[in-house]
Amino acid sequence: MNRALPLVILAMTILAFATMLLVVVPRAQIGSEPPAAGLRAYSPEELRGRAQYMSLGCVYCHSQQPRTPDQAPDGERGWGRPSVAADYAYDSPHLMGTMRTGPDLLNVGARLPSTAWHLTHLYRPRAIAPWSIMPSYPFLFEIKDHAAPGDTVVWLPREQRVAGKVVVARPEAMALVAYLLSLDRTYPAPASAIRDDGYSRVGGKP
Amino acid sequence: MTDPGHTATETESPRDQRKGRGLPRSIYALGGGLLLFALVMLVRDDILLRSGPSTPAPQDNGAIAFTPPPMSSIPNGPAGASIRHGMAIFENTATEARAFVGNGLACRSCHLDAGRKADSAPMWAAWVSYPQYRAKNKKMNSMEDRLNGCFSYSMNGQDSPSGGPPPKGDPIYTDLEAYFHWLASNAPTGAKLKGAGFPKLKLSSLGYDRDRGRAVYAQHCASCHGDDGQGRRDLNGRQVFPPLWGANSYNWGAGMAQINNAAGFIKANMPLGAGNSLTDQQAWDAAAWIDSQERPKDPRQKGSVQDNAAAFHEGEKTFYGKTIDNHLLGTGTSPKPRL
């Protein structure tokens, strides 16, 4: 191989340029973003649920980053306003996700605030929407003869119940639902936040 | 060993050839790049400009489009106060002209958007076409005369507390006229304005039919105006959707009681927010259903309904004086107890 040195220098320059644009500059822009007013830290229960969310791989199908109206009608779908850096102040690591196989979950706690609904949905998504492609998570639940005091019984449509048995949520399921209900970024975005305005502001007010 | 011919052409000559040519070559490269950039930008702007808002299409039959001034441009001072009061009368007629209104309507019930909307007899178009000769009363009408007619017929002044329209010279007329005058700011006088009056619909060979109209009404009108045509009130008892017939609606002398006028209004404006969604035939039929219901009597009536029909309703498209379901239309309704 001849002229190895220029090749190495060129490769390193490209790498340095990319690191600069993708790591250094963004860090300088939003690395020290304070939590948005209205955002609260996760409780220990919610953090346990967050761990469940990660270990079950929810992030492979669910994003947590609504887009601007220019890119997609996420707002119309009820997923909330475009997210800003301050929304993720307590998320380490963030769970923004890349795949949008399922709906965005950044505001699911505001959209679906019912624990009972989430438990049914996690136990058997097809009980709610027959066309749903979400996997069910039966191992987060227990099938018992009788609910013990303090147990949360999962409601199922009449035709899907097992006679004489009840489905009871395990603590993992309760923690996961607590985490989902904590996902609520419906407070107004800080006015000074860096965000993607799409094309609407180029050349004036939309 | 080495091939002398090979080396001579390939290793030596390029460097030699490029010697002294670097500068012109970079100038060519830079110049060409700038030229290309400028060219692309020009082409892009040209396309953007061409796809921009197109010039408005030429107006048909010489009618001029007109837009009334925005509400925010009402002046301050005494003139503005008169304009504002005129607008208040227009929107809230039964309160601001309480003594002269004998039903549940307001001016804006038929002149939508506070008299601004084209094709619902906008007041900016009316202002520039008066004084005008009208066959209805066979004389030259000033705007005040015309408004007097509105209060007599559309607002059913005969059942009002005072028993008639506002007397000549009443400040109600002045303030309404001030409002109309302001709405018509910068409108040409006497010219034909686009959207004046109600649209005139051609009647097909099917004519109009109240039984077909009943079906149209049930499907498209009844959810707001009610099966009984009495409109709807909000929880405070304020009329939100106007009554279309009965004691609380316009009387038999009103222009809206003529089927052609009602059909034009319906076609262009109803259902509210979805104007021009009904076919002409549906508009004619719905109008026939609405205008074949009993309503307050014609205030001009002296003798019998038949005499009055001959005197004032000759040649009109109306159900006045016709008998439907054994009931002579035009007999009138007994006035509603006052609130």
Place this chain on the structure above:
Amino acid sequence: MSEHPLADEAFEPYEPRRPVPLPVYWMAIALALWGAVTLWNDSTAQSSGVGQRLAEAGDMTRRHSAAGADLFAQRCATCHQADGAGVAGAVPPLQGSRFLGANPQLVVQILLHGINGPIAVGGDRFDGHMPAFGSVLDDGQIARLVTHLRATWGNGGEVDAAFVKAQRQATRERHASWNGGADLVSLDPAVGPQPAFLSAPPAPSDSVAMALARGGKAGGWACAACHGAAGEGRSGVPRLAGLPADYIAQALLAFSTGTRASDIMGPIARQLDGPERVGLGRLYATMASASRARPELDGDLARGATLALQGDDRRDVPSCFSCHGPSGFGVAPIVPAIAAQQPAYTAGRLAALGRHGKDDAGAAVMPSVAARLSDADRRAVADYLATLPPSPAIDTDTKDAR
């Protein structure tokens, strides 16, 4: 020893240098220039966007501290009219009203809690349904509003935020509106003789519907779990309190048959039978609860107010209030209340109606109107409606009969 060229073991293969063709340079330079211009444009747009947002936030603060006259124009004039004349037979006038007389306590209390019952003003009797502003206006705003009212139609006298705060504190236990004039006479006898308050038709003690709303059907999901204990809704979940009973029952029917598509409401509505739908409708229609809606969609409130109050004639959009009633309280039986509705729900519903067209019998006209609204317009109008006071509870028995 062969003279064959291949035999040259020392020969290193190489690529001959050929100059890069000029057109490639041209393209590269043009692209680089384009990139630079785009970056520069974007950065100015970005900074102007931030500047604009900061300015808007400032505007919002200023609007929040708007003078009493502005507050009156935005919140009161739809019913009491700009000149305070009221509406004959429906809304009491403010001109010459004794309620604006000597004691500012009375006006503050009416604004805080609203009125629900017959009232006599200026010799006329009114049904008296006034919304409670306590949940949508803060102490300072109420003080400025009352000062404006007293200066314009009362006998002057300024009211400050501390006074309003004390008044709010004094009646913080009160959750219902004032029971018409009879109740207000006890606060200030100066308002003159008032019609007797015939005991309010008891909020329908439909224990079946109540149990459904609080506990769900057969251990299923409860209405209250998402819509709130008082039907006030949250974010994308609509407010139900004060919607017409028939509208709620119709919507539940549409959900159960699938004409109005919803993965959440569908399975719930399918569990309900006719009487349960009607019972739930009546339950929520008679519920009076404070507003929990706040603007949250970055909508332009001024534009929203224009759309709601006047519409947009250029786009052939009629004003919201021309059908949903002055102040957006709805018109029984089928036109829903829109005041104090959760903005995310309003905007999402408008978008769905505009996109999918007619999805239930009630909304015959909305699809074509909604289709003419832009995304910014939908957010603007949804945010504006969230700033309005909630509709007073609808007394279904008497109002549906009208």
